Structures are given as structure tokens and as C-alpha cells.
Amino acid sequence: RRRAHCVEEGRKGGRGLREQPHSGGLCLDDSLTSLQWLQEFSILGPSRQQSPLFGHVAAGCHLDAPSSPLAGDPACAGTPLTPGKPTAAAHSRVPLPGIVAVGHCPDDVDYQTNPYVKPPYSYATLICMAMHASKKSKITLSSIYTWITDNFCYYRHADPTWQNSIRHNLSLNKCFIKVPRQKDEPGKGGFWRIDPQYAERLLSGAYKKRRPPPVQINPALQNRLRLTLPPPCLTNLSVSLESHLLLRQFEEAIGADQNYDPRLGEGTMLGSWPDERGRRKRKLASKNRSKKLQKRSSSPLLSTEEPRHLGPLKGDFDWDAILDSALSGELSLEEGGEPLSPTQDELTVRGTHICPIEVEVEAGPGDMHILVETQRGRDIDEETFLATAFLEEPWSEAEEHRQADFLSTSSVNLEQLFDLGGALSGDSVRMDGLL
DNA sequence: GGCTGTTTAAGGACTC
């Protein structure tokens, strides 16, 4: 099937997913037998070199390496995020900003720059993060807001009702204690701190995390995304089309679409927003609604916004770094020393056991679905793990550099992962109607 | 008026 696919690509005269300068008529490349695909593996995903398949959907946000929380924020960019010409570079990097298709576990998404994916952390966790990041015993509500918006791009563009949820959490959650402002202290509102009792629980990992919800796309950006990705742009996505063909073949080979459930798409990616899933949408009083709209329209978050500085996520909260630091060992083979064939069912990346992924593509005229099954049964309580890792092991510059070095040279070649042939189980991310 | 803080209500998802 691969050969047929390549022959088909050659017949069309188009560029395949992989340039095969030495193919000699055969498209089988070394990736099938080499470990290059492993070397290109990326934990981070969007900000680094992407696989040919997902580069065009995940790398755009980072065409320019962000130097600040907002620098890489595509939603803050003044220029429309239209796909570039299908140059060699753009061929696999059509800037569809930050949509993450490589799973939506925290280590797959750069939440600092990705405005489309809602962070999988509860509000309580976000508050805890902000409090710890402040390195102060108490923190104001506005500082919490600031920290969250600085470190989670999603909330910079989200409807400000999340702030109501934050306040609601602070008031209701026993973890948080209000510290009244002294009379001689200027400013509004009081301070908040974490109840040490619950802080200990946090540190001990007592908090349980729910299964992360399907990827939620910021509704405030959905329209923009659609505008920047008109159907014609698909023509620039030859990679994805080719990938689709390949995936289709893959599907046929493994019968993947037997498990395909069209309803799944409703809860993910563009169709994932709760309101679009039939979630109750309370009727806003016209008064409040107009006020709200005015608020949103005037929000600097939807315009070019100068970054504010409050302990950025990169630094104290580089999840990937935390993950990295918490994990032991470098990229290694499961049993060590054994050559890793792409057909192996399992592998270990930097000490982390990784199940193969399963990629499904469902395509119809004008419609393309990509389902990436990531590690199912990842029993690690990621949120707790990451939070506690942060609390116990603050970020260091040296670690950041080390991490950057590793990540800059690592990305995953999904196409080659397809060749694993094994099923990657786990949370699924679907790109439904995106392309 | 806007922000802060509290409270109530309701729905979805998850656990047991």
C-alpha cells in the first residue's frame, strides 16, 4: 500500500510527504528501518519541528519563536493567519496556528502560546499555580488573573467569564483562604492564600484529576480560525491530503474506521465548544449581554497586546521541562540496547513508557477527520504530577537550555509512526472540519 | 461603573 501510495504521488507529480532523493522509484525510506523517527520525536509538539503530518497544523504558532508569552500568540498577531505559499518550508508548515493534533495532554500543548486549546487544569489548580508562582504568601485576585492570562494564552482570548469561575473557586474552595487587606494597604479587594493543610494535599498528590475533556477550542477564535482557513487553503495542504491518503490506506489495512464514531467529533476541536455540544447556555440578560460584548470588544486580549510580565509559564511552569526533569533517563529503548523497529508496539521515551499511537483518518468530500489516539491508560495523574513537580523542583535555567537542546532536535514523524501498525490507545483528538 | 466577593443554581463528567 505504501508503494501504491508513492506511485500515486509520483504519478501526480506532487511532492510526497517525504522527499525521497534516493528512492529510485521506490518510496520506501530509511525511516522504516532507522531510528530517525525517534530522534525526531517531540514531546512538546507545537513549538518545535513537527512531523510532516502535523507540522501544518501545529507549527504555525511558532514560526517565530516566542520570546514572551504573547510573542508567539497567533491570535494577537495583526496579520491574518493565512497559509503561506507552498514553499518547501511552508509545504509542511502551513500556519494553522497552534491547533494541536498530537494529543491534548499537557505536554503536547504549549498553553503559553496556544490560544485555541483550553488548559486541562482545573481553576483551583490554576489558582494554586498562580499563588506558588507569585512566591508570596498571599496574592490578589487580579494577580491571579494576570498570571493565568500571561501563562495560558487560551484565557487571554476567552470570554472573561472564566474570571467569575476563579472568584467562585476562591470563595467556595476550602483550599483558599481570604486574607483581608490591611486598612493602610492601598488597593482593591483582599488577598488570597492556600490553606497549608490543602497545600500539603496538593504536594502529596492527593488531588485527583478528571480525565481531560476533549480539546476545547476557544470560541472567540473559532471564527477567526475559520476565516483564516477558508476551504481553498486546503489546496495548500497537500501534505495533509497526502497524509490523508496514506492514513486512509492505513485505515483500510487495520480496519481502523470500525471504531470511528462520528459523534466523537462533536466534542473535539472546532466542534468541541460546550455550547455547541448542546450544553445549556443560559440566556444572558440583554443588559448584561451588551455589557459583556462591550467588554470583550474592548478587551486588550483580542487586540495586539503588550505582554505583561509576571512569572511566565516558561520558567517556573515549563511543563515539558518539569516532565523532563521528573523523568529519568534519555530516550531509550524498552529493553535497552535492542534496535527499535518502527513496528514495535511499545517504546520508552526518556524513561516514559509510551504506547503506540493510532491514527485514524475519516475523509469525505471537503471533510477530513484525523483521529490521533495517544496513550490510553496514562494512569499518571498528570496534573497533580506536574503541579507537584513544579512545587518540588523549581525550574532552572540550565535545565531549560538542556531541554531546549533536546527538543530542538526532536520531533515525531507521525507518518512513520503510522508504520508502527500498533494501536495507540488513549485520549483522542480529532480534527473535525478543521481542514 | 467597575471590581471584588459571596451565594445559588444547574448541567456535565466522573467515581463508586
Add this chain to the structure above:
DNA sequence: GAGTCCTTAAACAGCC
């Protein structure tokens, strides 16, 4: 299915 947790929405009051 019940209970729980989380989220969202909304109303309201107090403060600056």
C-alpha cells in the same frame, strides 16, 4: 443510579 466534583451562569452586595 447516587454522590461528588468541576464548570458555568447569574444575582447581589460592598468597596473603591
